[in-house]
Amino acid sequence: MRLWLWSLLTTLLLAGCDGGNRQLAQESLLYCVEGTPLTFNPQLIISTETLDATAHQLYDRLLDITPNSQQPIPALATEWERSDDGLRYRFTLRPGVTFHDTDWFSPSRPLTAEDVVFTFARLVDPQHPYHSVSGGHYPFFDSIGWQALVSEVHALNEHQVEFVLTRPNVSFLTNLATDYAVILSAEYGEQLLAAGQPQRLDQQPVGTGPFMLNQYRPDEFIRYHRHPGYWRGSARLAQLVFDITPKSSKRLAKLLTGECDVMAHPATSQLSVIKQHSELALSYATGMNVAVLALNTQKAPFDDIRVRKALSLALNRTDILQAVYFDIGALAESLLPPVSWGHDPSLLMPLPDQDRARWLLAQAGLSEGFDMDLLVPSGARTYNPDGLKTGQLIQRRLAELGIRVKLLSLEEQILRRELRQGHQDAVLTGWSADTPDPDNMLRNLLSCQAIAAGTNASRWCHPLFEQQLDLALTEPQMTRRIGYYQQAQQLAYQDMAVIPLVHSQRLQAYRKEVQGLRLLPYGGVAFHQAYKE
């Protein structure tokens, strides 16, 4: 009798998963991600996790980019026109696009030109009621000089909106297609303003995207429900849950037991395990990214080019590629990866040479060595799966030159704060491109404007480099643009503005029953078409 009871209980417990909730499991997708989003408005931040959780789930942009031809295609805007002088862009909006109807907001009208104006005026106009809410910093837009570029955004009528630029800029359209250029609801903004809680705009999001936010517990999970009236057709999944699991070993364990359906950032060391399990699958995407070692060029001794060159000679990048990336990636010779059309094949990083590095240090009067702090990101980044390990490899190589490196592993939020303050010696950082345009990578990593945004961690500012980037933006002819970008890269190379390390590949592991996942070319995953077999 007692045995009977026990076996009944155990069966019930073990069968718990396959019982009444099969349909629920079928219609839901659990995505194990690494970090918690810092905000629900991607305009405000540069953070892979935040973009992944917001840009393509909650929002849409005016334009999208085709992964193959790298050209803009219609999204919320159905067509667009450029004036002959290149200073005016006119967009026609898609009719009947609905915003999310959530617990905190019920839209009374579909998307209009007013919403687009609201969204972009916030970035540009200091008088805008939302400009200073949430800090008033728009790092991506700051770093590409958006404020100086766009002089005006206005609605022509309900369905047409016009952007007026101060100078022609060929990357304007691709910037509108980035994950940061999401469209918010003006009606929601007014409602919050009337209620005296404008900060909610970035915490309780309302967008037009395939999913809407249902529940969020920081460091635990984000629950999305499908947006029933989505203009591309409502998603097949009723529920999408981001399970925030910082450790990649735990994400893998959950993937194996089926507690996750999709896993972000599998560690390269886990690939062999994933391949052994027939129920798991892997997808790769060539990454438009670069991992770099950025030395603070405004701080001694790194303001001396001999010291920067010595450090670049001391590193063994092949070791890093092997030990950290498990050879899934390629050595970076310059900032732009070979898939980028602006890549300069003539640039090659020197081979490791400790003797020459020692000689250069002696020239700089530092033959005794020195102490330095190296900041590394504590979690995995798209461009660097293991910052700490990379840091340790660098630490060991530099120790041979008498340079005593202290590693400081920092959470993303804190690391960003440190970099904005700019007192660091050196940092392991990088960039994942948001657009196919070389401008995106070069400007964010090395332009003078990007120093304040904290993305230019080397704090290197060179007028000629700036000039090349600006020339390239106004140049319609492709071969000349390429010329400008190559020149800019050569300038950075000669000055050793930053030490490029590796271009990594993007990986995604998922259970085989999951279909229709789309790994986005510039980071993140789209779940709109995803379903389970």
Next chain:
Amino acid sequence: MLRYLLRRLGLLLTTLLVLTLVAYLLEFKLLEDAQSDFMTGYLAFLQQLLAGDFGISSATGLPVLGAIGQYFPATLELCLAAFTISLLVGVPTGTLAALRQGRWQDTLILTGTLIGYSVPVFWLGLLLVMFFSLHLGWLPVSGQLSLLFEIEQVTGIMTIDTLLADSQYRWPAFLDAVRHLILPALVLAIVPTTEVIRQTRSALLEVLKQNYIRAALTKGFSETQVILRHGLRNAFPMAIPTLGLQFGTVLTSAIMTEIVFDWPGLGRWLVSSIALQDYAAIKGGTLAIATFTIVASSAVEVLSTLIYPARRRAIYVRQG
């Protein structure tokens, strides 16, 4: 009796006061707040605490007290489950060891408790996950409930909330919550179980020497009857106060257990707050955990005194 209660209460309040002082010192040293002198600052801090103001978390921008309220029930659920397990397993095992004192069963059990006491919680948790979750696939790896289920937080104790939920998936959700609870509760139960076994054993041995036990046996009652009616009933008052002190140890291992199993409790929250340098949260979390430990162990002691007359007598004797 009243005098005893007042004394306990006084002791409790003093301890809590010392605790706030330590918490304040921490902040005072860290922030080097030179604007106000120490005493004024401390009094202001106490005033804030009494008003229920634990500060604002720098990581989330929300009140710390709210976060404590959100995470504490999960810790409580885990600790209660672990205590239940340790009593269910510990008392019979301890009794068996006492009855077979000196024989191989006793040696086996004592060796077992020593091993159980020495096993690192971290390692054991991982080992169980590897076996039951990854190898056998029986139990989930981590968390409090599968995220498939949308359960409204009422008490924060998931096994109760799932049953309260107005959802068609109430029953599967409850089973899922129990499945999630098994491994962390087992791991957390290990240390208190060994303690329960040892305490039960030694208390029972003490009691079995007493004359009334021998008298009962000579009267012809069966051994089981004697143990249940006279042995354990008299052994408990001796064992329970020491078990109350176990709250501290259990909470310490609860922090580690929560990390291993991603259990959304106070401990895990506290550790992640440390990583985020969220001082308000660290301070609030430390205060909450320490207060819970002190209050819980005092409560156990007071309760056992109230329930068992024998212990009351002991107090009066001590007071002389």
